[in-house]
Amino acid sequence: AVREALHRTGAVITTGGLGPTADDRTKPVIGALFGRSMVLDDAILVALEQRWLKRFGVALPVSNRQQAMIPSNCTVLNNHHGSAPGIWLEDDQGRWVAMLPGVPREMRGMLADTLLPRVRDRMQARGATESTVVRSRTLRTANIAESALADRLGPLATGVNGLSLAFLPGNDGVDLRVTISDVPAREAERQLSEAARQIQEKV
Numbered sequence: 098a099v100r101e102a103l104h105r106t107g108a109v110i111t112t113g114g115l116g117p118t119a120d121d122r123t124k125p126v127i128g129a130l131f132g133r134s135m136v137l138d139d140a141i142l143v144a145l146e147q148r149w150l151k152r153f154g155v156a157l158p159v160s161n162r163q164q165a166m167i168p169s170n171c172t173v174l175n176n177h178h179g180s181a182p183g184i185w186l187e188d189d190q191g192r193w194v195a196m197l198p199g200v201p202r203e204m205r206g207m208l209a210d211t212l213l214p215r216v217r218d219r220m221q222a223r224g225a226t227e228s229t230v231v232r233s234r235t236l237r238t239a240n241i242a243e244s245a246l247a248d249r250l251g252p253l254a255t256g257v258n259g260l261s262l263a264f265l266p267g268n269d270g271v272d273l274r275v276t277i278s279d280v281p282a283r284e285a286e287r288q289l290s291e292a293a294r295q296i297q298e299k300v
Contacts, residue, residue: 099194100130107192110212113199115181117161124184127194128168131186141165141173141182148180174215178206185215231278234289236296239270246271250299257292273300 102109114123125135142157142165149157164181167173174183179200187193195212197204220228238246243266247254256262257275265272275292277285 099127103130103192103194107190109194110208111194111196112204115164115183115196115198117158117163121163123196124166124168127184127186127196128171131168131188131194133168133170133186135166136169137162138165138167138173141167145180174207174211176203176207177210179203183207183211228281229279230282230285231276232282232285232289233274233276234293235265236273236275236293236300237270238273238300241271241300243271246273246300250296253295253299257295258288260288260292262292262296 099109099111111123111127114121128135142162145161145165146157149155149161161180167182167184168186172185172187174185174195174197176182176198179198179202181198181200181203183198184196185193186196195215197207197212217228241249243264246264250262254262254264260275260277263274263276265274273296275289275296277288277292280288
C-alpha cells in the first residue's frame with residue numbers, strides 16, 4: 098500500500114507500528130522499500146534507557162531495544178510526547194514517507210510540532226508561495242436509491258464544474274462526496290460550496 102501511494106503521490110504519512118513488539122513492522126518494511134537496512138541508533142537507545150529508568154525505576158526491557166532500531170540514512174523525528182521516535186525517509190526523487198507513532202496523543206502532538214513545520218519549511222524551500230490542498234465535501238441523503246440520485250443529478254452525476262463526484266451507498270442512505278485538488282484552500286472551499294449548492298438544488 099505504501100509503495101503504491103508513493104508512486105501515486107510522492108508523499109505518505111503512516112501512523113503506528115513503531116513499538117517494541119513483533120507486530121510493529123512499519124520501520125523495517127518501509128525501510129526495505131527505500132533499500133535501507135536497519136541499524137541501532139545509540140542516542141535513541143540511551144534516551145529510552147533513561148526514560149524507562151526514570152518512569153518505572155527498572156532497566157529497559159530487551160524487547161524495547163527494538164524502538165532504537167531505525168532505517169539507515171533516515172531522519173529521526175523527535176517525539177516529545179512519548180517513547181517511540183518518528184522516522185522520515187526520502188529517496189533521490191524527493192519522494193518521502195513520514196512514520197509517526199500510533200498512540201493518538203503522540204501522533205497528534207508530533208504532527209503539530211514536528212512534521213507539519215518540516216513540510217512547510219520544505220515547501221517554502223522549493224518556492225511554493227501558497228500551498229494547495231485536496232478537500233472533499235460530503236452531502237448525506239436518505240430514502241433514495243443511488244440510481245434515482247444519479248437520475249435527478251443528470252449531467253452533474255459525472256462531476257460538478259470539473260470536480261469529481263463519488264456515490265457512497267450505505268445502510269442509512271447514499272453519501273455524495275465531491276472532491277477538489279491542487280488549488281489553494283480558500284479556492285477549494287469556494288468551489289466545494291458552489292458544487293454543494295448545485296447538488297442540493299437538484300436533489
